[in-house]
Amino acid sequence: MSPSASVPRGHLEMGGEGGAGSGLVLRLEKHLAEAGPSSDIFVVEGTSGDDGGVPELIGLMGIHGLPFYRSDRSGGCFGPGGLISSDDVVIIKVNSQWDERGGTNTDLVKALIGSILDHPEGFVGEVVIADNGQAQFGAKGYGGSFSWERNNARDPSQSIERVVASYSSSHRVSAYLWDNITMRRVREYSEGDLEDGFVVGDVENPRTGVRVSYPKFRTRYGTHISFKLGLWDRERRRYDGERLKVINVPVLKSHRIFGVTASVKHYMGVASDKLTAQLGIRTHNTVGSGGMGTLLAETRFPTLNILDAIWVNGNPLAGPRTPYDAATRVNVIAASRDPAALDYWAAKHILMPVARYKGYSDTSSMDPDSRASGSFGDWLRRSMEELNRAGIQATIDESHMNVYVSILGK
Secondary structure (H helix, E strand, O other): OOEOOOOOOOEEEEOOOOOOOOOEEEEOOOEOOOOOOOEEEEEEEOOOOOOOHHHHHHHHHHHOOOOOEEOOOOOOOEEOOOOEOOOOEEEEEOOOOOOHHHOOOHHHHHHHHHHHHOOOOOOOOEEEEEEOOOOOEOOOOEOOOOOOOOOOOOOOOOOHHHHHHHHHOOOOEEEEEHHHHOOOEOOOHHHOOOOOEEEEOOOOOOOOOOOOEEEEEEOOOOOEEEOOOEEEEOOOOEEEOOOEEEEEOOEEEEEOOOEEEOOOHHHHHOOOHHHHHHOOOOHHHHHHHOHHHHHHHHOOOOOEEEEEEEEEEOOOOOOOOOOHHHOEEEEEEEEEOOHHHHHHHHHHHHHHHHHHHOOOOOOHHHOOOOOOOOOHHHHHHHHHHHHHHOOOOOOOOHHHEEEEEEEOOO
């Protein structure tokens, strides 16, 4: 692993878009924060998702002080301050609402599961792939699916269901499509309600207007999960919030309403749009006022965000739907604990350069520096402010960002 040479951020090289190692090459530069507090962003170039990119990312994180694995022993990618313990229950939050290049790359998801299972202490926990496609809109008009015929992968037939099947015979790996419960309002386990469904708050946030909602469900292996409060122990009647981890894995792409969809917007798949609509305000309508920042802060903040920028949609007039022929291959994955910083950096240094390369001169809808009301830059800032109010480190100021870059195979 070696950091990339310093070159202008957003510099493009054309390598063709056919083979596994080809595509639009973005030479992304390392950048160190000029002031604190700072947020770290870890970037791997030249990855197709199933070629060692995830281990490379985990190694890069370890080199720069963020071990992926929690362990009493200390090493490059493991240590007492690591993110994932050997007995954790890990929700991998994906995008399931769209097929083709609109959904999370399933090669990336498969590699991530493999890395979790390769925990140096031996993984004895559970992995759950999950999303709420809202049972509406999406590729077929009925919301999300884990069995699309056309997927974002080297093998287009590799659906999330097939990924799960490849592991579930020997490990506790499953999937739960929250679309199936998105119309069912429930109470918390501690209130005596064991039904799967969505818990919906009683009041709207005075700043963003969102009414917070989140899933509560039982996995294939009998584990009771409250997305907000953690793992429910029926015998002891208490939650374990420490062992529930969320890895947020969105696709980087344009959004015809909100400009950009990435880590922050991806939390729309945590809420129930239909239940909140029945109560007066659709969650989706609060994105522009910072509602996703409220959801991130008041449900379960992701342990890590891994941004899928292997294939991106750089068309400012389209998205989030992304057919195969509408995507541009850039072969990048990036991670951060700060979703706002990650989205700011990726929009500015990946999505906007791709849009310009594709011939779109007006990239203002993607501009994270925009202050126009309702723009991506405006609602990203509002979301960041919600995180800051909750005491969570988040920034959209590049002088407070460290960016570490590795090129796979170099």
